[in-house]
Amino acid sequence: MPALWPILRRQARRGNLNASQVFSLQRAFQQKPNWKRLDRWLKPLLTEAVRADDRQTAILQTGIWLRQMREFERAHHCLDLLNWRKARGQAFLQRGLVLQQLNQIDAAQKALRRSCRDGSSFAVASYHLGLLHRSTGEFDQAARWLLRSLKRDANPAHVHTVLQYCRCSDDMLRPIVRFYEQLHRRHPERALPLQQLSLYQQRQGDLIQAGKTAQKSVRLELGQRTSLLADEDLAPTPPDFLVLGVPKGGTTSLFAWLREHPQIWGHPRKELHFFDGDYHLGEAWYCAQFPRFQDGSGILRGEATPNVFSHPEAPARVTQLIPDVKTMVLLRDPLERAVSWVQHLQRLEGLEGSVESWLSQELESLQSLDADTLARSGRIGTGALQDSLYDIHLQRWRSSLPSSQQLLVISSERLFSQPSPQLSEVLGFLGLDSDPEPWMQAWVARNVNPGRRSTLPKSLESELRAFLQSHCQQSATETKESPVGWFE
Structure with a gap:
């Protein structure tokens, strides 16, 4: 890093830094953090030292870095430097996550909803909208957003986990059961759809079917352990x-x-x-x-x-x-x-x-x-x-x-x-x-x-x-x- 300083300094003075070089500065800062100095030079660095065609990327990347460092106020001020007329879904997603940490719930919802308009960030933004509504005790609304996220991408196990901890109304259970029935039909080899389906059948009061579904699900995705399963007719233990x-x-x-x-x-x-x-x-x-x-x-x-x-x-x-x-x-x-x-x-x-x-x-x-x-x-x-x-x-x-x-x-x-x-x-x-x-x-x-x-x-x-x-x-x-x- 010491050998890079003269190069970065010259590039900054010419307004010709790129996003990758800004990332190098962030890594160097973490080795010896000085937040007061950062507060002085961050805005001029991002608005004057970074070349115009890379500025949005550098600002967004820095905002994400500050959020990961748990410096939410600084992340918020950094993201304010973005040209929001040109911002895409990822920028609104980061804004929503930061605003939620700052307890600005309405503004966070607005930013996350805006992020959902971008197909590339829809699944993640919907998931975080689900988390946000769950954090305010709005469990049915949380479940709706989580289902939207899973319908776009059903792979992340953590989204299924968050959904199962939503204390949904009986009316909300029906679309959740339909979703897992459809997911099982598309992926009959997977255990997770049946595991979740069993849970919601239980919550609907259908204990016999829930037990059968669970017993079927636990025999899936065992890999080499499948050959060690006992006869299916034997009672579970x-x-x-x-x-x-x-x-x-x-x-x-x-x-x-x-x-x-x-x-x-x-x-x-x-x-x-x-x-x-x-x-x-x-x-x-x-x-x-x-x-x-x-x-x-x-x-x-x-x-x-x-x-x-x-x-x-x-x-x-x-x-x-x-x-x-x-x-x-x-x-x-x-x-x-x-x-x-x-x-x-x-x-x-x-x-x-x-x-x-x-x-x-x-x-x-x-x-x-x-x-x-x-x-x-x-x-x-x-x-x-x-x-x-x-x-x-x-x-x-x-x-x-x-x-x-x-x-x-x-x-x-x-x-x-x-x-x-x-x-x-x-x-x-x-x-x-x-x-x-x-x-x-x-x-x-x-x-x-x-x-x-x-x-x-x-x-x-x-x-x-x-x-x-x-x-x-x-x-x-x-x-x-x-x-x-x-x-x-």
């Missing part, structure tokens, strides 16, 4: 392992990585919410969600529903149905997890009110309860603090599982800071070769809140940490996280 939780603790990342292992079949929908919500659907429905392999195949099957860990009735339900099941729980700094959960609800479900107000209200309610009442209490507020009372939930699972060797407690912090030894421990716990290296390239942090962590008043934060510390002593020990690490 429950899974071999469960990832119990906690919400915003890293279960999505861990489960996605486990699914890459050739000796593991992980449910494509990840969260079935059987033991914590849909237990009434019955054992047959639940078992139908998993393929049955031949005895001795060595294939382990599992699912991950983060809310199961804190559900009062889940341990007894799990041990009754799967007495020899292996279970794992990821535990994260309890306050950081609680804050992240409220922010998650704000971002994805339109939860109103500040993080501070929710946590202070929940703290006030919980502090008045004794230990026995806390263990039996129903959901209070968002449940953010209750899900972080780890010792209560951990004791319930320890008491219910037949053997202490059936539960592995993992530190979320160490999983993400030192993934290899933690993943090795997970594989060993499951009885597999404990060397994770062949699959380490598949390890990615997923489902991370994109916004900054909300700042709490120091007095409230201290009070919250003291309360949570009194309910997380055993958990800190089991995760090998000293109380100082979580509660300093």
